[in-house]
Amino acid sequence: ATPISVMVAVGRAAESGILIRKGEALQKAGEITCLVLDKTGTITEGKPTVASVHAIGNFTEDTILQLAASIESGSEHPLAASVLKAAADKNIALDKVEKFEAILGHGVTAVINKKVVYLGNKALMDKKSVRYDAHNSKLEQLSALGQTPMLLAIDNKIAGIVAVSDPIKQDSVQAVQHLRARGIRVIMVTGDNPITAQAIASLAGITEVKAQVLPQDKAAIIKTLQAQEIVGMVGDGVNDAPALVQADVGFAIGTGTDVAIESADVVILQGSLLKVSEAIDLSKATVKNIK
Ligand code: ADP
Ligand code: MG
Numbered sequence: 001a002t003p004i005s006v007m008v009a010v011g012r013a014a015e016s017g018i019l020i021r022k023g024e025a026l027q028k029a030g031e032i033t034c035l036v037l038d039k040t041g042t043i044t045e046g047k048p049t050v051a052s053v054h055a056i057g058n059f060t061e062d063t064i065l066q067l068a069a070s071i072e073s074g075s076e077h078p079l080a081a082s083v084l085k086a087a088a089d090k091n092i093a094l095d096k097v098e099k100f101e102a103i104l105g106h107g108v109t110a111v112i113n114k115k116v117v118y119l120g121n122k123a124l125m126d127k128k129s130v131r132y133d134a135h136n137s138k139l140e141q142l143s144a145l146g147q148t149p150m151l152l153a154i155d156n157k158i159a160g161i162v163a164v165s166d167p168i169k170q171d172s173v174q175a176v177q178h179l180r181a182r183g184i185r186v187i188m189v190t191g192d193n194p195i196t197a198q199a200i201a202s203l204a205g206i207t208e209v210k211a212q213v214l215p216q217d218k219a220a221i222i223k224t225l226q227a228q229e230i231v232g233m234v235g236d237g238v239n240d241a242p243a244l245v246q247a248d249v250g251f252a253i254g255t256g257t258d259v260a261i262e263s264a265d266v267v268i269l270q271g272s273l274l275k276v277s278e279a280i281d282l283s284k285a286t287v288k289n290i291k
Contacts, residue, residue, distance in 0.1 A: 006023060009285070017270045018267075018279050043206075044168050046253075105215050146200045189210045192212070235250075244263040253268055
């Protein structure tokens with residue numbers, strides 16, 4: 001039978017917006033030595049907005065935004081929503097999109113008005129042999145602000161940059177401090193580029209960063225860490241599901257996707273990272289009671 005103290009703790013956690021889906025998690029959480037945090041939607045608000053649009057050559061900003069929104073209309077990525085909103089706000093009508101393809105961790109490709117259009121990160125442009133050297137300093141400048149710059153290529157030439165901003169949650173700094181105070185190693189993982197990742201990590205007070213991690217590689221990082229550590233993972237996205245399953249304790253941010261929630265041991269209802277250290281404290285107190 002389940003000890004009374006565990007039931008009491010699960011109930012108390014629930015009152016505080018921490019849903020413990022698996023009983024073992026309550027015992028294991030207090031043993032966590034290393035916590036891996038996803039960036040987007042976990043450390044940041046996860047509601048990206050377009051901060052700026054840069055047109056290159058003869059293109060106008062509206063053309064860039066129109067093509068970017070048209071191509072993103074087929075994507076479910078959070079970045080896509082920000083581009084669609086920016087175009088809608090300017091009453092920009094979308095073009096017909098053919099041969100749409102989403103490339104995980106890279107971006108999107110399609111044919112629009114007989115032109116081949118790519119929108120995504122440098123890795124996407126590398127994959128498609130599109131040169132962007134001339135824009136490196138602009139990309140770095142935007143990334144250093146913590147923004148995510150997306151490159152738009154038309155017929156294999158860079159035509160514009162769309163920069164998206166996603167600020168950190170107001171309590172992320174305090175949450176990281178709480179975890180550190182408990183002696184927990186904190187690592188941020190993200191598919192985003194290293195400069196943007198570093199800028200966001202600095203704002204949140206995180207010193208260990210793994211950037212440009214492909215969705216399928218997040219779980220492998222957890223597995224490697226598990227050789228030395230008891231690893232907790234906090235995430236919200238579809239991308240995070242395998243890592244949440246791999247971790248000793250997987251925490252899903254309740255505002256995230258259903259797939260993440262179903263893969264997690266613990267669901268944090270209000271989306272605050274502060275609840276993770278609260279769950280860890282509760283676990284320690286409960287285990288002490290059982291012994
Ligand atoms: P994460 O979920 O960690 O933010 P992803 O692996 O989903 O990262 O994406 C990594 C990077 O790939 C993004 O930062 C972006 O530069 C690019 N990317 C992915 N999907 C899209 C998309 N639909 N449109 C534009 N860029 C994208
Ligand atoms: Mg995320």
